[in-house]
Amino acid sequence: MPRATFEQTYRGKLLLTGEYFVLDGVPALAVPTKLGQRFAVNPTKGAGLAWRSFDPRGKEWFSTHLNWDGSVGYQRQANAFSKRLYQLLRAADELNPGALVYATANNSVVSHLEFERLWGLGTSSTLISFVADWLEVDAFALLENTFGGSGYDLACATAKGPIVYTRDGTTPTIAALDWYPAWLDQTYFVYRNQKQNSREGIRSYRSVAIPEKTKEEVASLTAALTEPTLHLRSAQKILQNHERIVAATLSTQTVQEELFPDFPGQLKSLGAWGGDFIWALCELSKEKVEEYFNVRGYNTVITYREMIL
Structure with a gap:
């Protein structure tokens, strides 16, 4: 009952x-x-x-x-x-x-x-x-x-x-996971000012055949990102590769290519591509990160520690 x-x-x-x-x-x-x-x-x-x-x-x-x-x-x-x-x-x-x-x-x-x-x-x-x-x-x-x-x-x-x-x-x-590497404190979540319909993203993904090799590569990137000895620049490289794979699968640009090509770090789309949040990894202070995105019209910038349980 x-x-x-x-x-x-x-x-x-x-x-x-x-x-x-x-x-x-x-x-x-x-x-x-x-x-x-x-x-x-x-x-x-x-x-x-x-x-x-x-x-x-x-x-x-x-x-x-x-x-x-x-x-x-x-x-x-x-x-x-x-x-x-x-x-x-x-x-x-x-x-x-x-x-x-x-x-x-x-x-x-x-x-x-x-x-x-x-x-x-x-x-x-x-x-x-x-x-x-x-x-x-x-x-x-x-x-x-x-x-x-x-x-x-x-x-x-x-x-x-x-x-x-x-x-x-x-x-x-x-x-x-017991996972909180130090480099996470140099990452930020930025709201894209629009919500994406996840069902549309899923339909786009389902419209193409995904090679097993691609799935294995994505799985290996997840495993690599959770390595305890990883540093910020290595994490940036891993996520750059992850963005490349998803962009190729969906036949679209990464958010960094499309909107922020001059960002001094690595950006990764989260959720359904085209909306929700971006994950920003960089060596800038929070003030500098906020300044970069605020002048471009993106006013919600949240640190990893503020956002994640």
């Missing part, structure tokens, strides 16, 4: 290596973020499921009242989100019969995002993780039956630190 009262925070995520290739079982390096999404469930007297979601500034961006049959009593914005939420509840019910009726009987859920919705840090993955825990179903099976994807973001939602994630259907391998 799902818990009547339940409160939990799930972490956001960043995939540092292996993007796209992780879908084909290539080991990928992923890290949970300090910021996440907090959920609280409490019973109510009224029928149905009352749901309210708030952004980092405490502003309500979505609310709804769902009945067991999917009908909506009331709704504030984001009609698509109501449908997605009901889809999740239906899928949970298929995995644990009775979950849908229970969830929509007399419950209130309130969620609070700690990161910006457009940052791409895991609004959906934290939601799936919460629904899975609350309604007592397997999170990876729930993902497989709904949104799809590699599942690394679900692994990050409850991770305590860096992981190497290897997809294998609904039974992935998740290896925790």
Whole structure:
């Protein structure tokens, strides 16, 4: 029986290596973020499921009242989100019969995002993780039956630190890492001012045949990056090679070639290429890095230590 009262925070995520290739079982390096999404469930007297979601500034961006049959009593914005939420509840019910009726009987859920919705840090993955825990179903099976994807973001939602994630259907391998080399303090995350649709990136990746040799090379780069004796310049070279492989696979330019050819260091796209965050590795101070990106219109620059759990 799902818990009547339940409160939990799930972490956001960043995939540092292996993007796209992780879908084909290539080991990928992923890290949970300090910021996440907090959920609280409490019973109510009224029928149905009352749901309210708030952004980092405490502003309500979505609310709804769902009945067991999917009908909506009331709704504030984001009609698509109501449908997605009901889809999740239906899928949970298929995995644990009775979950849908229970969830929509007399419950209130309130969620609070700690990161910006457009940052791409895991609004959906934290939601799936919460629904899975609350309604007592397997999170990876729930993902497989709904949104799809590699599942690394679900692994990050409850991770305590860096992981190497290897997809294998609904039974992935998740290896925790004690990984914090000194050169990470010379790296920064820069928001690209736009969110990319990951489904579009996946479709582009799936449209080409990926040689096994390429997958092996990406896997070797992930392994090389986690070597404890690695230094900044070696890490830059590894990520430069990683960018080259992904760019060749997707037939596109790297972000450094496209937007920042004069950056004095190495840049790497994260997540779906074309949006979300860039990982910047360089020997500049934070002030110099901020100055470089700010004058080009990119005002969100976060150090590794500030961002990652």
